Amino acid sequence: MTExxxxxxxxxxxxxxxxxxxxxxxxxRDHLHLTGxxxxxxxGVCGACTVMMDGRPVRSCITFAxxxxxxxxxxxxxxxxxxxxxxxxxxxxxxxxxxxxxxxGMLATSRDILTRFSNPDEALVRHELSGNIxxxxxxxxxVAAIMDVGSQIDTCDQTRxxxxxxxxxxxxxxxxxxxxxxxxxxxxxxxxDKDWTVITRSFGLNHPVGDVWDLFSDVSRVASCVPGASVAxxxxxxxxxxxxxxxxxxxxxxxxxxxYANNLQSRKGHLSGSGADKNGQSNVRxxxxxxxxxxxxxxxxxxxxxxxxxxxxxxxxxxxxxxxGFVDFLLQRFVANCxxxxxxxxATSEHKIGxxxxxxxxxxxxxxxxxx
Amino acid sequence: MxxxxxxxxxxxxxxxxMQMLRDVSEDTKxxxxxxxxxxxxxxxxARPEKIISIAGLSELREVDEGEGFIEFGTALRHAExxxxxxxxxxxxxxxxxxxGIAYRAVRNRGTIGxxxxxxxxxxxxxxxxxxxxxxxxxxxxxGDTRDVDMTRFIHGAYRxxxxxDELLKSVILPRYSSSAVWGYYKTCRxxxxxxxxxxxxxxxxxxxxxxxxxxxxxGAPIVSIPLSRQIxxxxxxxxxxxxxxxxxxxxxxxxxxKKHLLAVALQRCTxxxxxxx
Numbered sequence: 272m273t274e275x276x277x278x279x280x281x282x283x284x285x286x287x288x289x290x291x292x293x294x295x296x297x298x299x300r301d302h303l304h305l306t307g308x309x310x311x312x313x314x315g316v317c318g319a320c321t322v323m324m325d326g327r328p329v330r331s332c333i334t335f336a337x338x339x340x341x342x343x344x345x346x347x348x349x350x351x352x353x354x355x356x357x358x359x360x361x362x363x364x365x366x367x368x369x370x371x372x373x374x375x376g377m378l379a380t381s382r383d384i385l386t387r388f389s390n391p392d393e394a395l396v397r398h399e400l401s402g403n404i405x406x407x408x409x410x411x412x413x414v415a416a417i418m419d420v421g422s423q424i425d426t427c428d429q430t431r432x433x434x435x436x437x438x439x440x441x442x443x444x445x446x447x448x449x450x451x452x453x454x455x456x457x458x459x460x461x462x463x464d465k466d467w468t469v470i471t472r473s474f475g476l477n478h479p480v481g482d483v484w485d486l487f488s489d490v491s492r493v494a495s496c497v498p499g500a501s502v503a504x505x506x507x508x509x510x511x512x513x514x515x516x517x518x519x520x521x522x523x524x525x526x527x528x529x530x531y532a533n534n535l536q537s538r539k540g541h542l543s544g545s546g547a548d549k550n551g552q553s554n555v556r557x558x559x560x561x562x563x564x565x566x567x568x569x570x571x572x573x574x575x576x577x578x579x580x581x582x583x584x585x586x587x588x589x590x591x592x593x594x595x596g597f598v599d600f601l602l603q604r605f606v607a608n609c610x611x612x613x614x615x616x617x618a619t620s621e622h623k624i625g626x627x628x629x630x631x632x633x634x635x636x637x638x639x640x641x642x643x
Numbered sequence: 644m645x646x647x648x649x650x651x652x653x654x655x656x657x658x659x660x661m662q663m664l665r666d667v668s669e670d671t672k673x674x675x676x677x678x679x680x681x682x683x684x685x686x687x688x689a690r691p692e693k694i695i696s697i698a699g700l701s702e703l704r705e706v707d708e709g710e711g712f713i714e715f716g717t718a719l720r721h722a723e724x725x726x727x728x729x730x731x732x733x734x735x736x737x738x739x740x741x742x743g744i745a746y747r748a749v750r751n752r753g754t755i756g757x758x759x760x761x762x763x764x765x766x767x768x769x770x771x772x773x774x775x776x777x778x779x780x781x782x783x784x785x786g787d788t789r790d791v792d793m794t795r796f797i798h799g800a801y802r803x804x805x806x807x808d809e810l811l812k813s814v815i816l817p818r819y820s821s822s823a824v825w826g827y828y829k830t831c832r833x834x835x836x837x838x839x840x841x842x843x844x845x846x847x848x849x850x851x852x853x854x855x856x857x858x859x860x861x862g863a864p865i866v867s868i869p870l871s872r873q874i875x876x877x878x879x880x881x882x883x884x885x886x887x888x889x890x891x892x893x894x895x896x897x898x899x900x901k902k903h904l905l906a907v908a909l910q911r912c913t914x915x916x917x918x919x920x
Contacts, residue, residue: 518801
């Protein structure tokens with residue numbers, strides 16, 4: 272699938288026929304051969320790719336072609352208007368660049384700062400410049416150059432009102448404005464053990480301990496309660512399978528294998544395994560320890576300790592607390608599913624594995640059997 | 644990195660977008676400003692088959708000023724709030740919050756609705772709009788509309804009340820009186836980075852409304868009813884010990900450092916609101 276977009280770049284009209292995944296930066300660099308726009312991090316953080324789009328700075332690495340149809344773009348190649356010239360000269364005068372990689376983005380942001388603020392002071396310039404990273408200069412020269420130009424001209428085209436009226440506060444008795452009390456805290460803890468995250472939880476099931484133990488000691492059955500999990504093969508000590516997770520826009524499918532052991536006397540057991548998501552280039556290792564305790568004749572308590580460790584792209588995403596929150600959410604759904612299965616119902620998966628991937632899993636295991 | 648190939652649909656009207664929502668699959672993703680989804684696409688953490696872009700829909704860019712409320716279209720961009728070009732339900736708070744979101748280049752494209760639907764716990768609007776007692780309005784492919792309070796909209800990190808055949812149409816904010824006060828404070832390692840801790844307090848004696856909210860946790864923003872009451876009744880910044888004890892009750896799983904940062908954030912935002920700066 273391709274689409275044809277018309278864009279005005281530095282005063283010239285262009286058309287480009289590109290696939291939708293094409294970034295604005297790629298349109299500029301690879302299709303229009305305007306290589307002055309630099310790509311650094313490609314995740315909107317470093318600012319090197321900043322260009323002006325319809326008079327406003329944007330990240331050209333996270334602006335996709337489809338959004339640019341009809342847009343007016345100004346890149347570093349088109350920055351020789353009076354303000355652009357003043358900035359270029361000031362950058363040169365103040366040694367505001369060394370390797371030059373960040374400079375096209377720096378100049379776009381500088382232009383924006385001087386368009387929005389009259390004669391900005393150092394604190395303001397540094398604050399506004401925080402989205403552009405320079406690894407050479409230590410910013411001193413860049414900040415000086417912007418302030419230098421700012422003190423010479425006033426290009427600010429809008430009057431900004433930062434007047435925030437702050438009322439004097441008079442204490443009062445508030446009305447309860449929340450009809451729902453916050454969820455009661457769950458029992459257990461979340462701790463970091465070196466590279467591992469360890470979540471311990473204790474939950475009650477309204478079923479006799481024997482039934483609960485039967486469920487937990489049957490890998491295939493207990494796996495059906497884990498949202499998104501499917502088991503391909505089970506031997507006396509090992510299992511293989513996959514777990515499909517859908518975490519907001521992030522989707523991953525970890526295929527892997529592991530071992531398990533159960534102790535009927537103590538009603539304790541564990542599953543441990545590791546898997547890889549080929550597409551996402553991430554690896555995950557996990558261990559689930561469970562301890563099933565009789566509470567009353569008809570109810571039981573399950574103490575679980577889940578240890579996991581994620582490596583690869585998903586870990587580089589670097590938001591550990593979010594992953595922890597998500598795993599905890601999976602655990603809650605797991606408990607709900609256990610209750611449902613024990614009551615004779617079926618487990619529901621929020622992350623619908625879908626008929627298709629289920630069919631794939633069935634066919635795969637069918638092939639495996641035929642080969643052996 | 645470059646994204647995995649995807650199909651791209653850009654409906655011209657809301658009706659057309661809703662038509663498209665009728666046959667969405669698991670692998671369809673709605674994109675608004677694309678400033679959170681874009682990096683995830685580039686990193687290939689997200690690999691949707693199809694993207695429906697809604698940021699250009701004029702129906703999602705409307706502002707409706709009612710008697711006691713203002714309804715904002717969800718495709719309004721952060722920069723528009725920052726620049727004060729939109730009406731304000733409470734003096735200065737929306738401008739202040741918008742100004743602190745990422746960087747100007749991101750604010751020029753990112754939208755308020757996109758931020759809410761993405762539901763990143765560290766995002767600004769989910770906490771600020773919870774403190775402001777906002778309601779969000781969703782429309783489904785069948786044309787049904789439903790409203791839900793912000794406290795119920797965010798279920799957890801990246802999880803919301805929104806069904807796959809629904810999109811967020813608008814955010815409705817109550818208007819506050821001139822005697823209302825607000826504070827909003829966040830700590831970041833670097834300006835524009837994901838927040839480590841966010842706290843906000845909004846109070847209006849005329850409406851007898853007071854709400855304390857903590858953000859940048861592992862999940863949905865956390866409302867503290869006891870602290871909301873305590874600050875309103877005393878008009879005094881609560882002590883760190885009191886705040887930490889309340890956090891221990893509300894979110895025992897948060898680590899020690901996070902609780903400390905949240906306590907400091909609440910003290911600073913309360914100071915700001917009480918004019919003690």
